[in-house]
Amino acid sequence: MLRRSAAKKNLIYGTTISAGQIAGDPPFVDLVLQQAGAVVAENDMKWRVMNRGARDEDNYRPADTVADFAHENDLTLRGHNLLWYQSTPSWFFDLSSRQEMAGAIVDRITALAGRYRGRVHSWDVVNEPIGPEDGRPDGLRTGVFLEMFGPDYLDLAYRTAREADPNARLVVNEYGLELDAPEQEARRAALLKLIERMQRANVPVDAVGIQAHLSCAGGPPFSAARLRRFLSQVAGLGLTIQITELDVTDENAPADQAVRDRLVADTYARFLDAALDEAAVKMVMTWGLSDRHSWIVRRETNESKWRVDSSPSRPLPFDADLKPKPAFEAIAQAFANAPERQPG
């Protein structure tokens, strides 16, 4: 059981879930309850998912289903996410002033984080704020929030979240931080700069979320030493670290299933061995538990991650029949190898 092997080291292990799965896939839910100590809504708490129509027509039902599921089963709940450039309702873009936009952001954060106040372990407050490719000296992603407020939109979001739920850990969640490539180095540098700026301005921020959407072959190399250095830089700023969306694509691996499963498992092992070496890493979430429910298998990722043959991807610790794969053993072993953390 991944939950138990993690807990022995005072680590939390968890997975995504959805209201649809909770209602419609009891065998999968049993597996989640057996393996996971934490859950996060894959999509049900995203702004545009909750609000597809007019401004005052939020639908909290799927989000409540996930929050209640966590509560009833004594699972740690991650909140994902309060603000994300990719999941902003369309009416937001039509607001005519900065002030109206600020009001909408404050309303959104106050309503959602306030609704689950005291029940959420950590909130991804702003998801994916980094974008050095946009060319700004501070490496922040441009877009509606940045254009209207400058970097201050982050201050507004984190301060509002702290007020709405003072006990939730406030996380900056980001992708493309894991590998040894110049683009990722630029993303790491920009993230560190952002955290330092927030701290100077007394903006509350508690943790960095490392998404870790990895690939088992092809792409830039992985350097354990480089990742370790970055994680210790984050820890040096006084923040904890969560691995928030771990999964492994196999788009460049051979078709042979056993070979592929081995490559995927080895990728989990290499990454987790390096990451868990840093004591500030307190939590590991995989972005799904079984290949039955994965955004990769559903081809919701960027097309470059799709397999070109017709065999479905096998990115997660359990296969589509809910049977454990080598990746499951690799994750369990990584937890067993991990140094014990301070409780809490």
Ligand code: XIL
């Ligand atoms: C993904 C979901 O898994 C998909 O179902 C959805 O179509 C798009 O979003 N980074 C994030 C997650 O922070 O919210 C994304 O989740 C994956 C990338």
